[in-house]
Structures are given as C-alpha cells and as structure tokens.
Amino acid sequence: MKKIAYVTTGKSSQLISYWDFAHYLDQFIYADDLPNVDLNQFEAVILSCGCPSDRLLPYKQQLNDYVRNGGFLLIFAHDKVDQLLDVVTIECVDSNTKDWLWWTKPGGKIELYVPDQLRHSFYDYVKPENLHWHWHGAIKGNHSGTTLLAVEGKDEAIIVDFRDLEGGGRVFVTTLDPHSHNGQRFMPVTTRLLKLFYPWINNELGIDRNQISPFKVAYLQTTGLDSEDTPSYLAPTFEGTNGRIEYYGVRPIPDEVWDCDIIYIPSISDQIYMQKYTDRMMEYIKNGGQLILNIEVAVCWLPFLKHFQTVPPVPYTNLKVRVENDPFEFFKNMPDDFDGWDGIIGQYARGFTTLPEHALRLTSIGSDGAKHAADYIWQYPTLDGSGGKVFVHNGDNMVRYPDHGEHQECLVRDICVGLIKYRRAVVPFAGVQSK
Numbered sequence: 036m037k038k039i040a041y042v043t044t045g046k047s048s049q050l051i052s053y054w055d056f057a058h059y060l061d062q063f064i065y066a067d068d069l070p071n072v073d074l075n076q077f078e079a080v081i082l083s084c085g086c087p088s089d090r091l092l093p094y095k096q097q098l099n100d101y102v103r104n105g106g107f108l109l110i111f112a113h114d115k116v117d118q119l120l121d122v123v124t125i126e127c128v129d130s131n132t133k134d135w136l137w138w139t140k141p142g143g144k145i146e147l148y149v150p151d152q153l154r155h156s157f158y159d160y161v162k163p164e165n166l167h168w169h170w171h172g173a174i175k176g177n178h179s180g181t182t183l184l185a186v187e188g189k190d191e192a193i194i195v196d197f198r199d200l201e202g203g204g205r206v207f208v209t210t211l212d213p214h215s216h217n218g219q220r221f222m223p224v225t226t227r228l229l230k231l232f233y234p235w236i237n238n239e240l241g242i243d244r245n246q247i248s249p250f251k252v253a254y255l256q257t258t259g260l261d262s263e264d265t266p267s268y269l270a271p272t273f274e275g276t277n278g279r280i281e282y283y284g285v286r287p288i289p290d291e292v293w294d295c296d297i298i299y300i301p302s303i304s305d306q307i308y309m310q311k312y313t314d315r316m317m318e319y320i321k322n323g324g325q326l327i328l329n330i331e332v333a334v335c336w337l338p339f340l341k342h343f344q345t346v347p348p349v350p351y352t353n354l355k356v357r358v359e360n361d362p363f364e365f366f367k368n369m370p371d372d373f374d375g376w377d378g379i380i381g382q383y384a385r386g387f388t389t390l391p392e393h394a395l396r397l398t399s400i401g402s403d404g405a406k407h408a409a410d411y412i413w414q415y416p417t418l419d420g421s422g423g424k425v426f427v428h429n430g431d432n433m434v435r436y437p438d439h440g441e442h443q444e445c446l447v448r449d450i451c452v453g454l455i456k457y458r459r460a461v462v463p464f465a466g467v468q469s470k
Contacts, residue, residue, distance in 0.1 A: 312336075394408075
C-alpha cells in the first residue's frame, strides 16, 4: 500500500493543516522522531511550511538518501532549502512581491506567472490564481528541474519539480507557505490551494482514497427483541461494500468484538450494565476502533456523553431532522425526508444532546435555526488523529432508515462505509474543509 507522510516541527499552523487534510495522508511524523522512522516505507514525504532549518538540517543525509532510494520529497517554504538538499543543486535568493497589498487595489496584479507551453499534471488540479500570494524567497533559474511558477522580469522560480533523479527519486520545492496561512485561518486562497494540492499528490502517486478496505461490524444484541437484535434486512445492504456484519450478545461481550473495525449498539440497551464496559470501550476507541451508538442518554456511561433533552413537539415541524454537516458522506444517499416513518416525523429522533468538546454536529432538530444535535460525531483526541470516532444518534435504531427509496434501510451501511473511508480524517477539522 502506498503511503504519504507529513513532517511537522510542532507549529500550530502545521498541526491544524495536518488535521484538516489528514484524510489524504497516512503518517504524522514529528521532526525530532525522524531518526526512528524508515522513510523508505513512504511513497512521498511532505515537509510542512516553515520548518526551522536547525530542526531539519541534522537529518539532511536521511532526507537526501530517501530521494536517492526513489522517494518523492515535497518541501514547502524552507528558509535554507539549498543547504538541506544535495540530491539536487539549487541557489536560493531573497525575493518577494513588490506590493503585498496588490489585491486591494483596482487592477492590482501579482508578478507571478506559469511558463508558456508548460504541461504538468499539477495544473490539471490547481489553477494559477490559487497560487497568488506573497512568497518567501525564490530559486534561481539555473536549476535542472521544471519551473511550475515563476516571477515576472526575473530569473526566479517559486515552484520547481525535479523528476527522474538518481535512483528514481523526485523533489518538489516551493517557497509558498499554504500550510502556515491555512492553519492560521488567514488568506482563504491558501486553503483553496491545499484542497486541490492533496487530491493532486494522491492521484500523482496512484493512491485512491475512495477504495474501501475490508471491514467487519459487530452488532451488539442489546434489546431482547428478535426484530431489533437480528434485523434480517441489514446484512444484505452491505453487499458490494467490502464490509460484513456479525451479531453478538452482550452478557458478556465476547472478546472477538474488540477486534472488529466498528461496534454498533442499538437504541434499546441497559445503560447501567454498559458501565461495566466503560474503560474497555474507551480503550477500543483510543486505539482506532469505531463506534455507532443509538442512545437517549440517561446514564453517561462513556465520559464524553451528555444527557438527552427533548425538543418541544409544538409546532410539529420542530421534530424535523435536517442534515447540517456531512464531511464523511454518511447522509449522501438520504432523501430530504429520510427521517420520516410512513411519512411521519418524530420517530428517527425526538431530542438531542449538547455537543462534547471537539465534536461535530451532523444533523439538527428543533425549530428553524436551532443548533440542537440529533446526530454528532466525536473522536478520541490524539495528536496524530489516529483515535477512533463515535457516531452518536439521539433517537431510534437507525437500521430501519430510510423506510423508502433507492437506498431503503441503508443509512447504517453508509455510516459504516464513511467511517472506514474517512478513518484518517480528523474531527472536527474535516467539517471545516468540507465547506
């Protein structure tokens, strides 16, 4: 499996940008840990914007050897990149835009351009205007690579791609700093660039993030009702998804449940009894396990849960559930009236819970404009985003929704597929980038 690594020196903007785009990445590497990492396992290694030179220069040989062994090194806005690299020869010069406020003036123009006749896959994804902001130095034009972005009237490059190097390696260097500004939530153009850059680099490497790895769902039989504990229509919805579902009792929960990718708990369960499994469940989630929890919370048997609250049933429309955020494509196949049962709303959910810290509201219930979460997603907090996710549904057992249409009874299937497909994505940052 091809993988992409992201190297950070711990700056907040680097971390936030990693969390934003973690779905497109496979490994978080803290620069100080580089000596303990075999870079040859990665198809590409990205050095994020503004890594201080004294933090990377000690690993100069390791980074250059990685390229000589066939690796693809991508470097953003490194102040001494000419000293860091010896696998290619470049000369850095002081350079910046003549007027960084060009964009505030009528007819303003930045002096950057894409060389004529250039044909490069980068521009199959990125538009030149996505690259228009100030830069941090430049690379003299006497290099041996391909200039992707240059400065007008000067022999200077802002983006250079060195392909087919010794050992089959490749180096992509830019003096632009999109991760810095995106992570600071400043200059939207930089966010637009990264939204295009990450799909490009994945495509360039032949990585398809839409492929779903085989996965297993453990459905816990908590209700004592055959129709709820073993719904006959659920397993067939997983055909063709690479996933399968198996059913398990809960007194006790068998050991093999904890080896499953996803655990599903129906809406009827003994919340007092489940307290026995608080620590085990949190350890499962911490280690990357995914949980789908249908619950009207009376006992906060997981530490992030909040007590259930109802919405006023008057007016009747207060019971309508509306999709607000869907970065993981849970609701992509759902009709607008997916929450109805025989056309009547109020069965899917009748209430909400307040959001725990860092959770993302997926659906809302209540009067127009209400921010009450009928469904939300929470993730176990880890620096590298590897913690598992929990989909919390404040209502009925979702296995029966929607009750009509092309994707009848497929909501649970789509939630499971989304959890696996976006396993690397980080909550709530993925919601920011889905806008």
